[in-house]
Each structure stands twice: as C-alpha cells, then as structure tokens.
Amino acid sequence: MPYTPKHKEQTRQRILQAAAKLFCSNGFDRVTLTQIMKKANMTHGAFYAHFSGKSSLYEAAMQFATSHGFWARDDKQTESKETHLKALVIRYLSWSKSDKEHPSPLEFLVTDAAHKEEKVRQAYQACFDNLVERLTEILQKRGAKEAKALAEETVVSLVGTVAIARSFAQPLQNDFLKRAQERIVSRLNSGLKVTN
Template sequence: MPYSPKHKEQTRQRILQAAAKLFCSKGFDRVTLNQIMKQANMTHGAFYAHFSGKSSLYEAALKFATAKGFWARAAKQTEDKETHLKALITRYLSWSDPNPDSPSPLEFLVTDAAHQDETVRQTYQECFDSLVDRLANILEKRGVKHAKCLAEETVVSLVGTVSIARSVTQPLRQDFIKRAQGRILTRLNQGLACRTMVGDVT
C-alpha cells in the first residue's frame, strides 16, 4: 500500500529539519547524507524519494531554516507589535546555544559562501539576501532612512562576528561577542537617529 501524500510530506519535513540543523551547525562539506538520515531517524533509502542529491537537499534545507527562523517570525509581526531590534541581534549572536527547532542560516556557514558547488553558493546568497530584506523591512517600518544599506551592513557584521568568534577561546569569546553586539546596536541607533525622533533601539 503506497504512502499517503500527508505521510510523504511529513517524511520530507523530518529530513529537512534534520538537514537544516546539521548544515547550519557544520556547513555543507562536514555533513553526510548518512548523518542527516540518522538525525531524522530514517533509513538512507528514504532520502532519494524526496531529493536528487546533497546539493538539492542543502538548497531546500536552508530555505526551510530561513522560513522557520526567528527573524522570519519577527518580520511577520504586526505594526502594533513592533519588533525589538536588540532581541533580534542578541538572538543571532547567541550561536553557542542555538535553538534546535529553529536553526539560523549563516550562523556557521561563512565558508559555504565561497563553495565550488554553484548550488551551494547560490543558496547561501539567497539566504543572505533574505535576511537582509527581512531586516530592511523591519527598519523601514520604523522609519529608518536607507534601511537596505543599514540592514546589509548589520547582517555582514553579524556573520563576521560569529565567524571570528568561533576561533576565539573562552572566556574571551563572550567578551568579544558582547563588544561586537554593542558596536552593532550603536550603529543601528545611529540609523534610527536619522529618522523622525521616535525613541531608541529596545
């Protein structure tokens, strides 16, 4: 008896969630299909019923993670429930204890940006652009001028901070992240100051 469409979709979602968690924590090259299927608690044979290969899974998994991530949920908040930018920045920099149900793309994937596989590079770029666009949308709603430029600058700073922090030993790592967070929030405050005076980053 063939599986129902609902069962097939549930299976695909399990694979995507497992792949997103592993890809977002280790990057493309350090993850195998066997590891992903083991994480999903499924047999290796089930993989090819849903994906043609590792690159196609990477593309689907990062888009899945981007759609499910904290910033995506924040971007959907209504006007009368204004997003707290400080919480967004803090969440992104809290990479040492990520939420396994909501992995954040780009947290650990700096090396994937220059990957030889075109699908991997293109997927990374799309995720980067998506984060920039979502932050720009939040800033635009708060009346920030040149929101896209400030959003891009902020995401670049966040990715760079996380990348460098990985090579910094404790307890220097937390101090490094705290200083970087202060600089990023200060820059956002400066951007907010260019609009009509409506308070501070909270």
C-alpha cells in the same frame, strides 16, 4: 499501500529540519547524508524519495532554515522597535547555546559562500539575500530611511562576528560577542533615530 501526501510532506519536513540544523552547524562539506538521515530517524530510501542529491537538499534546507528563522516571525512582535532589534541581535549572537531552535544558515557557513559547487554558492547567496530582505522589511516598518544598506551592514556584521568568535576561547569569546552586540545594536538604533 502508498503513503498519503500529508505523510510525504511530514517526511520531507523532518529531513529538512535535520539537514538545516546539521548544515547550519557544520557547513556543506562536513555533513553526510548518513548523519542527516540518522538525525531525522529515517532511512536513505526516504531521502531519495524527496531529493536528488546532497546539493539539492542543501538548497532546500537553506530555504527552510531562512523561512523558519526568528527574523521570519517579525509580524508577531509587540516589543518596541529598539527592544525588538536588540533581541534579534542577541539571539543571532547566541549561537553557542545548544538549545537554539532555529539557527541562522549564515552563522556557520562562511566557507560555503565560496564553495566549489555552484549550487551551494547559489543557495548561500539566496539565503544571504533573503535575510537582508527580511531585515530590510523590519527596518522599513520601523522608519529607517536607508533600510537596505543598514540591513546589509547588519547581516555582514553578524555573520562576521560569529565566524571570528568561533575561533576564540572563553572568556574572550563572550567579551568579543558582548562588544559586537553593543556595537551592532547601537548602529541599528542610530539608523532608526536619524530617520525618525
């Protein structure tokens, strides 16, 4: 008996969710299809029913991660503009928490930005562009005049901070993240105040 379209879509979503978490934690090269399918609690056969290979899964998983990240849920926020932006920065820089539900694809994938495989580089670039676009929209709603430039600066700062912080031992790591958080939030707030 063939599977229903609903079942096929649920299967695809399980694979994407597992892949997004693993790719966001380890990058393209350090994740295997076996690991992904084990995390999704599925067989390799199910993988090939949805994706042609690891690169096509990576591309779809990055789109999934971006569309399910916390910046994608901005419209439901009721906090003040400064409080909400601070919350976004804090959540992004809380990458070390194991219970993080929706990691950002850019947090750990700095090495994927210059990957030898074109499809991987393009997926990383699309993810970066998407996050900048989403943050630009948030900043525009809050009255920032130079929203795109501020969004690009913020995303680069967040990604760079996480990439560097991963190499630090505790308590240096926490101190570094706290200073970065204060600096990034201050810059965001000054970008809003100048234009209000």
